[in-house]
Amino acid sequence: MMACLLEAPLRISVLSEVTATSRHYVDRLFDPDPQNVLQGVIDMKNAVIGNNRQKANLIVLGAVPRLLYLLQQSSSSLELRTECAVVLGSLAMGTENNIKSLVDCHIIPALLQGLLCSDLIFIEACLRCLRTVFISPVTPVQLLYTDPTVIPHLMSLLSRSQHTQEYITQIFAHCCKTPEHQTVLFNHGAIQNIAPLLISPSFKVRMQALKCFSVLAYENAQVSMTLVNVLVDGEQLSQVFVRMMQRDKPIEMQLTAAKCLTYMCRAGAIRTDDNCIVLKTLPCLVRMCSKERLLEERVEGAETLAYLMEPDIELQRIASVTDHLVSMLADYFKYPSSVSAITDIKRLDHDLKHAHELRQAAFKLYASLGSNDEDIRKKITETENMMDRIVSGLSESSIKVRLAAVRCLHSLSRSVQQLRTSFHDHAVWKPLMKLLQNAPDEVLVMASSTLCNLLLEFSPSKEPILESGVIELLCSLTQSDSPALRVNGIWALMNMAFQADQKVKVEIVRALGTEQLFRLLSDPDTNVLMKTLGLLRNLLSTRPHIDQVMSSHGKQIMQAVTLILEGEHSIEVKEQTLCILANIADGNTAKELIMTNDDMLQKIKYYMGHSNVKLQLAATFCISNLIWNEEDGSQERQDKLRDMGFVDILHKLTQASDPNLCDRAKTAMQHTPWWIEALMLWTPFGES
Amino acid sequence: MSGPSSGCGFLMSVVVHGDLALSEQEKELNQRLRSLYPAVNEQETPLPRSWSPKDKFSYIGLSQNNLRVHYKGHGKTPKDAASVRATHPIPAACGVYYFEVKIISKGRDGYMGIGLSAQGVNMNRLPGWDKHSYGYHGDDGHSFCSSGTGQPYGPTFTTGDVIGCCVNLINNTCFYTKNGHSLGIAFTDLPPNLYPTVGLQTPGEVVDANFGQHPFVFDIEDYMREWRTKIQAQIDRFPIGEREGEWQAMIQKMVASYLVHHSYCATAEAFAKSTDQAVHEELASIKNRQKIQKLVLSGRMGEAIETTQQLYPSLLERNPDLLFMLKVRQFIEMVNGTDSEVRCLGGRSPKSQDSYPGSPRLFNSPVHKASSSQTYQTSFDGNYCNGVSSSKGHTSAHSHKSCPPTIPSPELGVLNGIRGQLTNVSTEVEMEVDHFSNGVSESSSNGFLNGSSTHGIDLEECDADMEVDSAQSKRQLCGGSQAAIERMIQFGRELQSMSENLRRERGKNSANKKMLKDAFSLLAYSDPWSSPVGYQLDSIQREPVCSTLNSAILAFSLSATARCLGFPASGAAAPQPCVAPLQWEGRTVEYDHGTGRNTRAAVSYDAQNQRIRVLEQKTGHTPCKKFFEYIYLFKSGVLFQIEEITKQCAKIALTEAWDPYDIPLNSTYEDQYFIGGPGDMIEVQEWSDRKPARKNEAWVGVYTLKDCYPVQETYTKNSSVTTSTRFFDLQLGISDPGVFDPPSTCQSARTEKMMSDC
Numbered sequence A: 001m002m003a004c005l006l007e008a009p010l011r012i013s014v015l016s017e018v019t020a021t022s023r024h025y026v027d028r029l030f031d032p033d034p035q036n037v038l039q040g041v042i043d044m045k046n047a048v049i050g051n052n053r054q055k056a057n058l059i060v061l062g063a064v065p066r067l068l069y070l071l072q073q074s075s076s077s078l079e080l081r082t083e084c085a086v087v088l089g090s091l092a093m094g095t096e097n098n099i100k101s102l103v104d105c106h107i108i109p110a111l112l113q114g115l116l117c118s119d120l121i122f123i124e125a126c127l128r129c130l131r132t133v134f135i136s137p138v139t140p141v142q143l144l145y146t147d148p149t150v151i152p153h154l155m156s157l158l159s160r161s162q163h164t165q166e167y168i169t170q171i172f173a174h175c176c177k178t179p180e181h182q183t184v185l186f187n188h189g190a191i192q193n194i195a196p197l198l199i200s201p202s203f204k205v206r207m208q209a210l211k212c213f214s215v216l217a218y219e220n221a222q223v224s225m226t227l228v229n230v231l232v233d234g235e236q237l238s239q240v241f242v243r244m245m246q247r248d249k250p251i252e253m254q255l256t257a258a259k260c261l262t263y264m265c266r267a268g269a270i271r272t273d274d275n276c277i278v279l280k281t282l283p284c285l286v287r288m289c290s291k292e293r294l295l296e297e298r299v300e301g302a303e304t305l306a307y308l309m310e311p312d313i314e315l316q317r318i319a320s321v322t323d324h325l326v327s328m329l330a331d332y333f334k335y336p337s338s339v340s341a342i343t344d345i346k347r348l349d350h351d352l353k354h355a356h357e358l359r360q361a362a363f364k365l366y367a368s369l370g371s372n373d374e375d376i377r378k379k380i381t382e383t384e385n386m387m388d389r390i391v392s393g394l395s396e397s398s399i400k401v402r403l404a405a406v407r408c409l410h411s412l413s414r415s416v417q418q419l420r421t422s423f424h425d426h427a428v429w430k431p432l433m434k435l436l437q438n439a440p441d442e443v444l445v446m447a448s449s450t451l452c453n454l455l456l457e458f459s460p461s462k463e464p465i466l467e468s469g470v471i472e473l474l475c476s477l478t479q480s481d482s483p484a485l486r487v488n489g490i491w492a493l494m495n496m497a498f499q500a501d502q503k504v505k506v507e508i509v510r511a512l513g514t515e516q517l518f519r520l521l522s523d524p525d526t527n528v529l530m531k532t533l534g535l536l537r538n539l540l541s542t543r544p545h546i547d548q549v550m551s552s553h554g555k556q557i558m559q560a561v562t563l564i565l566e567g568e569h570s571i572e573v574k575e576q577t578l579c580i581l582a583n584i585a586d587g588n589t590a591k592e593l594i595m596t597n598d599d600m601l602q603k604i605k606y607y608m609g610h611s612n613v614k615l616q617l618a619a620t621f622c623i624s625n626l627i628w629n630e631e632d633g634s635q636e637r638q639d640k641l642r643d644m645g646f647v648d649i650l651h652k653l654t655q656a657s658d659p660n661l662c663d664r665a666k667t668a669m670q671h672t673p674w675w676i677e678a679l680m681l682w683t684p685f686g687e688s
Numbered sequence B: 001m002s003g004p005s006s007g008c009g010f011l012m013s014v015v016v017h018g019d020l021a022l023s024e025q026e027k028e029l030n031q032r033l034r035s036l037y038p039a040v041n042e043q044e045t046p047l048p049r050s051w052s053p054k055d056k057f058s059y060i061g062l063s064q065n066n067l068r069v070h071y072k073g074h075g076k077t078p079k080d081a082a083s084v085r086a087t088h089p090i091p092a093a094c095g096v097y098y099f100e101v102k103i104i105s106k107g108r109d110g111y112m113g114i115g116l117s118a119q120g121v122n123m124n125r126l127p128g129w130d131k132h133s134y135g136y137h138g139d140d141g142h143s144f145c146s147s148g149t150g151q152p153y154g155p156t157f158t159t160g161d162v163i164g165c166c167v168n169l170i171n172n173t174c175f176y177t178k179n180g181h182s183l184g185i186a187f188t189d190l191p192p193n194l195y196p197t198v199g200l201q202t203p204g205e206v207v208d209a210n211f212g213q214h215p216f217v218f219d220i221e222d223y224m225r226e227w228r229t230k231i232q233a234q235i236d237r238f239p240i241g242e243r244e245g246e247w248q249a250m251i252q253k254m255v256a257s258y259l260v261h262h263s264y265c266a267t268a269e270a271f272a273k274s275t276d277q278a279v280h281e282e283l284a285s286i287k288n289r290q291k292i293q294k295l296v297l298s299g300r301m302g303e304a305i306e307t308t309q310q311l312y313p314s315l316l317e318r319n320p321d322l323l324f325m326l327k328v329r330q331f332i333e334m335v336n337g338t339d340s341e342v343r344c345l346g347g348r349s350p351k352s353q354d355s356y357p358g359s360p361r362l363f364n365s366p367v368h369k370a371s372s373s374q375t376y377q378t379s380f381d382g383n384y385c386n387g388v389s390s391s392k393g394h395t396s397a398h399s400h401k402s403c404p405p406t407i408p409s410p411e412l413g414v415l416n417g418i419r420g421q422l423t424n425v426s427t428e429v430e431m432e433v434d435h436f437s438n439g440v441s442e443s444s445s446n447g448f449l450n451g452s453s454t455h456g457i458d459l460e461e462c463d464a465d466m467e468v469d470s471a472q473s474k475r476q477l478c479g480g481s482q483a484a485i486e487r488m489i490q491f492g493r494e495l496q497s498m499s500e501n502l503r504r505e506r507g508k509n510s511a512n513k514k515m516l517k518d519a520f521s522l523l524a525y526s527d528p529w530s531s532p533v534g535y536q537l538d539s540i541q542r543e544p545v546c547s548t549l550n551s552a553i554l555a556f557s558l559s560a561t562a563r564c565l566g567f568p569a570s571g572a573a574a575p576q577p578c579v580a581p582l583q584w585e586g587r588t589v590e591y592d593h594g595t596g597r598n599t600r601a602a603v604s605y606d607a608q609n610q611r612i613r614v615l616e617q618k619t620g621h622t623p624c625k626k627f628f629e630y631i632y633l634f635k636s637g638v639l640f641q642i643e644e645i646t647k648q649c650a651k652i653a654l655t656e657a658w659d660p661y662d663i664p665l666n667s668t669y670e671d672q673y674f675i676g677g678p679g680d681m682i683e684v685q686e687w688s689d690r691k692p693a694r695k696n697e698a699w700v701g702v703y704t705l706k707d708c709y710p711v712q713e714t715y716t717k718n719s720s721v722t723t724s725t726r727f728f729d730l731q732l733g734i735s736d737p738g739v740f741d742p743p744s745t746c747q748s749a750r751t752e753k754m755m756s757d758c
Helices: A008-015 A020-028 A034-048 A052-060 A063-072 A078-092 A096-104 A107-114 A120-134 A150-157 A162-175 A179-187 A190-199 A203-217 A221-228 A237-244 A251-266 A275-288 A295-309 A313-333 A338-343 A345-369 A374-381 A386-394 A399-412 A416-420 A429-437 A441-454 A462-467 A470-477 A483-497 A502-512 A514-521 A526-539 A543-566 A571-586 A591-595 A598-608 A613-626 A634-643 A646-654 A659-670 B024-036 B220-236 B246-261 B265-275 B283-297 B301-311 B320-336 B350-355 B360-364 B366-371 B374-379 B381-392 B412-425 B430-436 B455-471 B482-506 B510-524 B539-562 B744-748
Strands: B051-056 B060-063 B068-071 B082-086 B096-106 B113-118 B133-137 B142-145 B162-168 B173-178 B181-187 B194-200 B205-210 B583-592 B597-606 B611-619 B625-633 B638-643 B649-653 B668-675 B682-688 B699-704 B710-717 B721-732
Touching (some): A020 A063, A034 A078, A063 A107, A096 A120, A190 A203, A190 A221, A190 A237, A221 A237, A221 A251, A237 A251, A313 A374, A345 A386, A345 A399, A374 A386, A399 A429, A429 A462, A441 A470, A441 A483, A483 A502, A502 A543, A514 A543, A543 A571, A543 A591, A591 A598, A591 A613, A598 A613, A646 A659, B051 B060, B060 B082, B068 B194, B133 B181, B142 B181, B194 B205, B265 B283, B301 B539, B482 B510
Antiparallel strands (some): B060 B068, B068 B205, B096 B162, B096 B205, B113 B194, B133 B142, B583 B597, B583 B721, B699 B710
């Protein structure tokens, strides 16, 4: 990498290669006669055009600081300053190394300073150079925002000429990368200033203005909401975008306009059933996925479409029948094709470069298409080699592809039928388990979420997964720093414990450890807490299991229940906890843990009189299990409970307005045999 | 003199065009159709505007201006299916055609099919089940492409849905839309002249068509815009060599192919000569077509048909509709008195024999024999002569001498009347008149003097004839000859039965039906010439017939050569090796079958000076990469080999003989085929073996049909070393002749070859 000024030893060694002519150009910049300097800069300009070698030479010889000096000197003539900006712009057109050197020489503040000059030609030259520097991936975007006066000044320059419009909008479009950038630009009137440019006579200006809106609106409700109300020449902005999506417009324009509308729709500014989305944006994006488009366009088209319809089942249904999209996407997996390898190396390179991008885009789109509708999922899994592609996608080297493949798998795993058939046939659990061993968090979240579904009671994959040591893995997930991973880990364990053998339950409790269980019960994330309680409930189902678990962990569990009931928790959490208590009350020996705990009985009593019916119901449930009269010692328990005033409460509850509560109280009162239904929690599909 | 004669069996029905006030809807329809299909001339090819009350199965009921279709059968089995076609086929000039159908009610089972079918396809079926029929069915969402078994295509459709059908006549595909969403391509390779069609199968099914009466749900304009832009870009980007003169060469080629297509033989020849081009079609073949065209344009249809059958056997057999059209024209010419059968009743014309020495059978057709008799021949001698004489004015070069300028015969009137018409039109058809008279003779009015002409005399004769004619005001059927009239009637009957056969075999064809009806209507008038159907007798009507036949012959000859000549060389000649370009530059890959190594090279090839320059890249196992340049100068018998990095040069004696990249004249034709996939359209011919220069070498060469560029050559040298060379990226000409000059380092060249392998 070249620095602004090279270190001496390096400089000498490099200089030996530099031709004498390059040195001559630099020398002339130091001529005492300003006229000679000007001529020197002009000659330099002609010498560097299209000559990367010459550009590198001049940079090595230290031309940049001198040019910047001349550009900034107020004593320099305007012509000289302009020519300097032009030469610098030309140097920036070279390699990435050139850009790095220019940035290291602080070219950006110097050029931004230059924009304060009143001369338009000079301003345009500075902007052209700034544009070239800013659109390079090696330039830190933040440099545009360091000086707070820059953005407003650029906004004010938008009215100067078509060139300033083109360069400035291009800079904005490239440098708006974070919500903070969006806010800065928005606050400085980007929308009002750029909207009129959408109908500029210059195509380049229109295109760059459009790109600005697509980056401004991305996941930004404030911008999107403002955009829908903007009028351009009396026409709504969304209609201007629709016109830009017409099929005879350049593809780049169609695609970018579709992105704008997509972002506005996702931000809630346009309804998903609006014609401009259903009849225009969606078909346009489907067209972008067709074989006729360039590989880059197909990637962008698919990703944008996936994003557009992610939350809307109706859009998913329409897209699934539009232009054979599902089978069209299968083509994304055919790169590099065998033909491209033979015909020419360039095409092979190009295909290879885009192959990963294409695959991940297709997986994303499949994931989005299949996220709600069972028929679409079926259509996807029936696409040629689809399951094989997902399976191999799970173990690809590119993280992006792996993530997208697992997202796709997750989406399809919401189908009971697919879980029972294709998922089992292709043993997708194997690569999935492998993926879970070692992957970045974002992949792990998706993979574990998918695993949750694969562990559902009816999934034939549940058995083999159990045998592959999944419990240890899930328990380790519950220790993750990421709340999403903790939820998924405990969720999967919960699903696994549902109607499971005693062996499995014991194994879960052993592997998780009571300490970890307690930690999870005090987890700051409510979701984690809820699923942990769910796990406890599933562990404490059938009577023998209840007694066994309680005999070994009764003390800790009772402690945890007490803690939660005493703590500040939502109704749902408390209800869940009372249900656990009800399950404990159903055990033969376990119920003694409650009966001997007066404090706990007081709590139950309290909740029977709670203002929330759900809590009342759960608490009553608990009591009715305790006073069950067909078991040993029921008489004693009933006596004790009567002494504690429970009968009165039950009496009162028989008058309750809620019919369920009323019924339950009556049943308890009659001491009729009442088999408590297993109060188990079963959550059908993993949501993430 | 006019007025229909009653009692005639085949009377033309009179079409009444009512002056109906255009309703708003019709106005809107007209406006929309005009803006959607600006290139369609509705006078010639009307657009579908409603369902046809005539072209439907009886279980179909129509209402609401024939736009609403309902089912009125039992709907018990698929045998109860019923369809209806639109009033007109989709004109090709539409480019992109679109209509929509709204499902008003799905009825009992919703077995509805929406699609396209050709004229004559059985209407007791749903669209898609039969040949030339295509449909998308609502109950299962399948597409049916001329088959009883559907393919999964799109979603199902039912009450309330709007289904659109778009025919792209540019690439012959069709896609459907549902509620404004494109469902993707359903059919490819569609035939022309399809009718919008719907079919229903169970009671209660009702659908409404929208042929443009209302705005469409799908944005078809947007789709059309895309295609217009696409085509425009295709034209804009049509590759034309950047080099000087290539534009000119292309335009010359275009002009030449136009001339050849229309058989302007002499002009084409002269043009080719002066522009230094090769005429691709055999001259003999052009002359054949010219001969046939001459016959058609002079109204001698019988001869034209026979000549065609003789020169292009199976052409008319394969195109019964074309044959039918020609026969109908022949009938009209009989009425006109110009057709050879009526003109020469009873005898053979010595003149004709002169002009068609190769086809003596012409006047020996069995039909002709049956109707001819010696008596007629003599009695109609004068008439015959007049007939020829009168047709001379516009066609035959040979007849004017033989005919006495004035024979006061009452029959003359008919013929002169015709000639009068011809002279009227001759200015409009300048080119045609010009070309068929090419080289020999007369063309009185267009001012072109082609070859040796007796222009002046001809005109005088004409005038003389005219004088006589003016005395005669009455034109007569078949030249007034009774025998000719009988022959004509008989021919009419034959035509009628041919039409019936055709309908049995190929289904209804309204065009054929109308054609025949119009022709027969001529007989309903005592003076057909001034009747409402008299325009048919106008010689200008021969032109479309002529051009249709000409195109058919051209297409036939092309396909005949393309299909590797399934027919013995009767009319069309066996394929001849094309002449490969003499100078080109391009790239090659040579595969050595022995070593299995590919060698890539850039080649400059100059057959004119017998020299080749090869820039070769030898790659072995990496990292070795060597570049060698070879300059073969066969005339000097020297080969220079230059190593490209050091420019080290070797000069070696060249012992091999010059062997051009071309197809030797005595090569054996192997095959002809397209390379690449659909639409790539590069057609090549494969030739093989034994050029004299390569006595023992097996050789196979593949050359493009269009310009004869090499594509692939495989040959075995001394029955041991076999190499295959692929040629690509070829450009005509040598951009820099300097490449054949060896570099200066070759002045002190070594004499042994350098090792080129890695």
